[in-house]
Amino acid sequence: MWNQLKAQVHATDWQDLLPTICIQLITWSYAPFAYVVGVDGTHFTSHFGPLFLYELCIGAAITLAINHHFASQLSLVPLALSVIFAGIGFLKSPILLTLLILLPAYLVLIQLPNIDLRGGLSLVTLGILITLTIPVACAFTSTHFMSWVIVRYFVPLACSIWFFYGPFFITNVKHLVPFESVTGLLYAAAILSHPLSVATIFALIISLGAWFMVILPTTREKYWNFVYANLAQLVTIVLIYWT
Secondary structure (H helix, E strand, O other): OHHHHHHHHHHOOHHHHHHHHHHHHHHHHHHHHHHHOOOOOOOOOOOHHHHHHHHHHHHHHHHHHHHOOOOOOOOHHHHHHHHHHHHHHHOOOHHHHHHHHHHHHHHHHOOOOOOOOOOHHHHHHHHHHHHHHHHHHHHHHHHOOOOHHHHHHOHHHHHHHHHHHHHHHOOOHHHHHHHHHHHHHHHHHHHHOOOOOHHHHHHHHHHHHHHHHHHOHHHHHHHOOHHHHHHHHHHHHHHHHOO
8 A cells, every 4th residue: 555655646747736626715705705705794713724634635535536547545545534624623613514514525435445435426526515515615614604595506516526526537438428418407507597798608618619629639638637627617706706
């Protein structure tokens, strides 16, 4: 195991890892911040420090898992750290703490060699877990309350994860194209649930361009990678929640 861990350290593209997790941090945090700035009584506390560190660890774990084909012993390091940061920041909020621990536990589960959880259902579950943990925790830290109204506000984020992460979870092209088409339509519907504006139109155009790049084998294999997927996701999320 130690030799395999060292091999993964050397095989990891650290220059791509850092910008990817920074992009993920902004993407996952932008929607909740867009929500809380319009809520009376919003204030920012020291809990955001552990939460941001938690997000960086989760982003690193997801990126490492994808880069090493869901067999990354190296990802266990940030996953363990994410549990520690969750405990530091949310020990007095048992419901949120449970959800925040459930996400890294799931990321460990999908990488177990005897459990084949890589696929569309696994990605859908991951998108739901991310949406119910990170943005909800950000909103709760600022407003000190949770509701389904807040959760519904983050639906576009879940749809964006399903859509942009699809090619990295689904290797069978016969399954990838219909999955991307369905999740693309869901994402378009989520975008259109917001007031129509120049920003949302641009979000639709970028999503359509990403869909074409993903379904065409040549562009997907040559130009589409996890950094670009996260960057496209970030741009569309900012456009959706821009007010």
